[in-house]
Amino acid sequence: MDDLxxxxxxxxxxVNKTLENILNKKVFSNGYIFYGSEGVGxxxxxxxxxxxxxxxNSSKLxxxxxxxxxxxxxxxxxxxxxxxxxxxxxxxxxxxxKDYKETIRIDQIRKIKTFFGQKSIESGKKxxxxxxxxxxxEAASNCLLKTLEEPTNGIFILITPRLNLLLETxxxxxxxxxxxxxxxxxxxxxxxxNLDQRTLKSLQETGYKxxxxxxxGSPRDLFNNLKTWNELPLEIRNxxxxxxxxxxxxxxxxxxxxxxxxxxxxxxxxNFLQYSWWKVTKNEDIITNLENLKSYLKSFIKPRLAxxxxxxxxxxxxL
Numbered sequence: 001m002d003d004l005x006x007x008x009x010x011x012x013x014x015v016n017k018t019l020e021n022i023l024n025k026k027v028f029s030n031g032y033i034f035y036g037s038e039g040v041g042x043x044x045x046x047x048x049x050x051x052x053x054x055x056x057n058s059s060k061l062x063x064x065x066x067x068x069x070x071x072x073x074x075x076x077x078x079x080x081x082x083x084x085x086x087x088x089x090x091x092x093x094x095x096x097x098k099d100y101k102e103t104i105r106i107d108q109i110r111k112i113k114t115f116f117g118q119k120s121i122e123s124g125k126k127x128x129x130x131x132x133x134x135x136x137x138e139a140a141s142n143c144l145l146k147t148l149e150e151p152t153n154g155i156f157i158l159i160t161p162r163l164n165l166l167l168e169t170x171x172x173x174x175x176x177x178x179x180x181x182x183x184x185x186x187x188x189x190x191x192x193x194n195l196d197q198r199t200l201k202s203l204q205e206t207g208y209k210x211x212x213x214x215x216x217g218s219p220r221d222l223f224n225n226l227k228t229w230n231e232l233p234l235e236i237r238n239x240x241x242x243x244x245x246x247x248x249x250x251x252x253x254x255x256x257x258x259x260x261x262x263x264x265x266x267x268x269x270x271n272f273l274q275y276s277w278w279k280v281t282k283n284e285d286i287i288t289n290l291e292n293l294k295s296y297l298k299s300f301i302k303p304r305l306a307x308x309x310x311x312x313x314x315x316x317x318x319l
Contacts, residue, residue: 012041015179019049026056028125029175031148031156033133035163036179039220043131045179046157050075050127053155057123073121078108078130091131104130106139109147116152126154133158134165141167148173181217188212190219191226214268214275225272228265232256240273242280245315254307263297270294289314 022028034042051064054074066072070092079091080102091102112128120126130136136144145167148156158174160166182190191200191208211229215222229237236256244250257266274290277283289310296306 012045012179012182015045015177018177019045019052023049023052023056028053028155030152030154031158031170031174033158033160033163033166033171033174033176034179035160035176037181037216037218038161039215039218040179040181041219042159042179043129046129046159049157050129053125053127054123057125060122074123074126076112076115076126076128078104078112078128080104080132080135081108102132102135104133104136104140106137106143109136109140109143112144112147116147116154120153124153126152127157128154129157129159131159132161134160134162136166141170145169145173182219183217184212187215187217187219187222190222210276210279211272214272216271221268221271224264224268228261228268229272231260231265232269240269241276243277243283243286243314244311247312247315250311250315251308254304254311257307258303263303266297266303267294283317285317286314289317 034046036042047064047067050067054063054067054072063072067075070077077092081088081090081104082102083089088105088107115128116126118126130144148170156174158166158170163171163176188209191212208226208229211225212222215225232240233256236253239249239253244253257269261269270290270293274287277286277290293306293310296310297303
């Protein structure tokens with residue numbers, strides 16, 4: 001599924017227009033909050049925004065690469081972190097962050113003060129992007145607030161799907177850039193424009209419209225849904241079109257899913273099953289059981305056992 005280009009800039013016209021106006025006027029707020037659901041392109045757009053700001057004052061060719069790798073001298077990325085054996089581990093350093101409770105700590109925010117205390121090297125601005133800013137702990141939030149209040153030569157971009165968890169005083173000092181979920185038509189167009197006809201035909205034969213709808217307006221989740229679905233053997237895909245009733249099939253599918261898919265892929269598959277099985281049965285108990293399955297998987301219950309128990313429970317209730 002690598003031939004699907006997850007390029008949200010082509011369809012996120014409203015946000016594009018707002019940011020282009022800011023860039024053209026060259027009048028920047030001290031802080032911006034990129035707010036919207038998970039997977040609608042907030043981080044990608046923040047990187048693009050930072051790149052265009054830097055490009056206004058620099059002719060270097062590798063600016064975007066430096067930003068993405070977080071090694072541009074005037075760019076700082078702050079991510080949620082967790083502690084393992086006394087060591088602070090950021091999300092980029094450990095992809096299995098869902099195994100730990102993440103937060104953004106005061107020491108990370110203090111780095112921003114040091115960063116802004118230094119003169120910009122390659123551009124007229126210094127830019128800080130804070131991923132999942134709603135995970136700031138109380139001390140870090142208060143420290144950030146003080147930094148926002150001080151005159152700086154920089155720009156903050158706070159990224160969050162949970163605006164209600166940010167301090168009101170932080171929100172009041174930032175310009176909110178709202179990212180809306182994409183419509184079914186927009187996501188369908190993204191697929192139609194980026195997949196070759198052979199791949200598209202294969203997806204259409206397996207009911208790819210349900211994959212779009214279960215993505216809940218998120219291009220990222222759509223991409224992951226398609227990739228996850230494509231990695232399942234065809235016979236498994238056919239079995240999953242409706243709730244399973246054969247015990248042997250349930251045991252075999254539970255084995256394959258738990259062995260072939262990682263945790264995130266399994267969650268995406270459950271989202272798809274919730275939508276597609278609801279469409280077939282209109283049975284609320286099935287939705288509840290699948291929602292419980294998500295909780296079991298996130299609680300580190302053995303995946304194969306969790307799938308077996310859940311699918312068998314659905315089968316017995318459906319008899």
